[in-house]
Amino acid sequence: MATSSKNPSDTSIRITRAGKINNYVAYALESLEKNDSNPIVLHTLPKPPDNQTATDVQPTKNDQDASNTAITLLTTPKLISVVEIIKREYLQDLEKKRSTRLVGLHQYNEIGSLEDPQGNVGYRARETDEERAQRIAMVLEGKNFPKQQQSPYMRITLSTHELPELLKKGATYQKPLTRTxxxxxxxxxxxxxxxxxxxxxxxxxxxxxxx
The missing domain is CATH 1.20.5 (Single alpha-helices involved in coiled-coils or other helix-helix interfaces)
Structure with missing residues (x-):
């Protein structure tokens, strides 16, 4: 089950094929510089429909990515690369500023999939009880059997402090890098x-x- 970040203070960055790694890294580091208490959420979730409000930050323009499984899988390696560069650059910035902080960013990884019975992969509103009952009735009658399609995604949260609530939701944890x-x-x-x-x-x- 997919859940997006609901905290308005979090900076959310959607990784796409067209986006440049340097832009993602620069934006994340700039956000941490302005307020390092706000987590950075990087993900490969599909772009929300036009009729929904997108809270995602998109540093690049002319994003033509289609929201499908193949493209989501292609962007996952880029997501991981961006995260590793951010963690490394963050430590280097601490060194330049002669900060007293000795540890880097805490990392929380989430992997899941978005399901859409209509075959339209993307953000889909939660199904109501009435809609669910109607869909089940149609299946039992053999009419318009809904085609199940899934869109896998990966979401990584970077934070200067620990976020135990993400562990409770099933996220895996990676300890921060340490400065020598x-x-x-x-x-x-x-x-x-x-x-x-x-x-x-x-x-x-x-x-x-x-x-």
Missing amino acids: LSKTAKKRAKLNQKKAAQQDEATENAGLETS
């Missing part, structure tokens, strides 16, 4: 952490004095 620091860099990181803690304490004390 020299002795000098480790010492500098500890000093930066100490300064940051002192600044936070000073700000908190100032707030208490003015209240």
